[in-house]
Amino acid sequence: MAKKVDSVARRDMILRAAVRVFARQGFAATRVEDVAAEAGVAKGSVYLCFDSRDALLVAAFEEYAAQAQAVIQEARSGAGDGLERLAALVRSVVDMVAAEPELARILVDLWAARRQGEAAGMDVQAVYREYRAVTAELLTDAEAEGILRAGVGEGHAAVVVGAIEGCVLQWIVDPALPIAELAAPIVDVCVEGLRRGGAA
Incomplete structure (x- = not known):
C-alpha cells in the first residue's frame, strides 16, 4: 500500500x-x-x-477541468436565487484562478495545443460548453424567480463567461493585473446588470 x-x-x-x-x-x-x-x-x-510531454499537458488539463467541474456543481446546488448563485460562480472561478496561477497560465498552451491537434485527450470546448450551460441555467432560474430583466437570453450566458475569461486572459498577458480583485466588477456589470430594475 x-x-x-x-x-x-x-x-x-x-x-x-x-x-x-x-x-x-x-x-x-x-x-x-x-x-x-x-x-x-x-x-x-x-x-x-x-508517456510523453503531451500526456503531462493532458493531465494538467484534467486537473483544471476537475476543478472547473467542482465549481460548476457548487453553482448548481448552492444556496440563493439564480443571480446570487451566478455571482458565486463568478467569484469561485476567479478565486480558482488566483489560487492556482500557474495552472491558469497554461490555459493559453492548452488552447494552442488543441488548435494544433496536439494533446488530443483535451476537450477544451466541453469545459466552455459546460460553463455556458450552467450560466444559462442560472439565468433561467433567475427569470423564473422574477428577478431577471427582460430580453436576457443564451447569448448573455456566453457574454458572462467571456467576461471572466477575458479578464483571465488579460491577467495571463499582464500579471500585474490584480485578478483576485476583478470578481466584484464582473459581478457588478455582468450579473447585477441583468437584474430586473438594474442597469439596462
Whole structure:
C-alpha cells in the first residue's frame, strides 16, 4: 500500500513540476528533461508516470477541468436565487484562478495545443460548453424567480463567461493585473446588470 501511495505522490509531484515549467517557459519550449530537473527526479521517472510531454499537458488539463467541474456543481446546488448563485460562480472561478496561477497560465498552451491537434485527450470546448450551460441555467432560474430583466437570453450566458475569461486572459498577458480583485466588477456589470430594475 505504501508503494502505491508513493507512486501517486510522485506522479503528483512531477505534474506540479510540469505545470510550473509550462507556466514559466511555455509548453512548446518545455522538454521532458526540464520537467525532470524541476521535479528533482531522473528523466526516466517522468516516463514511468507519463508517456510523453503531451500526456503531462493532458493531465494538467484534467486537473483544471476537475476543478472547473467542482465549481460548476457548487453553482448548481448552492444556496440563493439564480443571480446570487451566478455571482458565486463568478467569484469561485476567479478565486480558482488566483489560487492556482500557474495552472491558469497554461490555459493559453492548452488552447494552442488543441488548435494544433496536439494533446488530443483535451476537450477544451466541453469545459466552455459546460460553463455556458450552467450560466444559462442560472439565468433561467433567475427569470423564473422574477428577478431577471427582460430580453436576457443564451447569448448573455456566453457574454458572462467571456467576461471572466477575458479578464483571465488579460491577467495571463499582464500579471500585474490584480485578478483576485476583478470578481466584484464582473459581478457588478455582468450579473447585477441583468437584474430586473438594474442597469439596462
